[in-house]
Amino acid sequence: MTLANDTFETVAELVRQRPERSRIFEELGIDFCCHGHVPLDRACVLNGLDLVDVCRRLEEAEAAVTGAERDWTSASLTELTEHIVELHHRYLRRELPRLAGLIDRVLDAHGEHHPELRNVREVFAGLQCELLSHMLKEEQVLFPMIRQLERTPADERGNLRFHCGTIGNPIAMMEHEHDTAGKALQQLDRLTHHYQPPDDACPTYRALLSGLEQVQSDLHLHIHKENNILFPAAAALEPRA
Ligand SMILES: [Fe+2]
Ligand SMILES: [Fe+2]
Structure with missing residues (x-):
């Protein structure tokens, strides 16, 4: 997760790449399924969240990934x-x-x-x-x-x-x-x-x-x-x- 590159990706795409991100979006109330076609920076604005803080939490989630969800895109x-x-x-x-x-x-x-x-x-x-x-x-x-x-x-x-x-x-x-x-x-x-x-x-x-x-x-x-x-x-x- 890099602040510079990934903040313009849609929320749906970010979960598609790394399913474990869904848990953080779930906790933050960010909709990644039906209305996931919104860039992360925009989703933060819409939900009143701090982008830097959200990226930090996503990084922590990725570091702690258990591998329970496989990559379904492949x-x-x-x-x-x-x-x-x-x-x-x-x-x-x-x-x-x-x-x-x-x-x-x-x-x-x-x-x-x-x-x-x-x-x-x-x-x-x-x-x-x-x-x-x-x-x-x-x-x-x-x-x-x-x-x-x-x-x-x-x-x-x-x-x-x-x-x-x-x-x-x-x-x-x-x-x-x-x-x-x-x-x-x-x-x-x-x-x-x-x-x-x-x-x-x-x-x-x-x-x-x-x-x-x-x-x-x-x-x-x-x-x-x-x-x-x-x-x-x-x-x-x-x-x-
Ligand atoms: Fe179904
Ligand atoms: Fe369905």
Whole structure:
């Protein structure tokens, strides 16, 4: 991370190059997935952050990198789609119903003193429903198209015919749905005061907020891998009409 060169890179590109940077952007509230096409210096201005301080934190994160996230820009698209399904989709299918159950219990116990929990339940239910249908569309329509494009020799890709026309159509639809999910996450973040438990929160309430915060972090990374790595690479495989 060099202050002179990297501050003009977009936030999405910085995470694409070094995935561990996502953790710092997450902590600072810098959106690197749906609105990641903003240079770092501009993102700092928009979020009221000091650029020098942000660069220092990014450098520290890089020095302490554990290697838990591999560089997906050098993987095949087939591998990346499999990774997304096995890690991120599986996580959401397990975690969303668990959190929906926790919200019901916390609302029962704390709804009287925390009426905003009703809005949390409503927003979360909408997000859960949309994400489950969104993941099915990726797994049954878009990801198979991407794998088919990748395994077809370049000079034969022009002969491929998809029922939805160009691959840009389902990609645009998925990106639109990512934006919708991003807005729901912002609402949850606001309604829960950045997932901070109130003084009277019981352990279940705290577990709920911690779980919601993890869903937000995971979804940001998940959407980043799709919007900023997988989709542009897939669109580039399709021959131009
Ligand atoms: Fe996905
Ligand atoms: Fe997606």
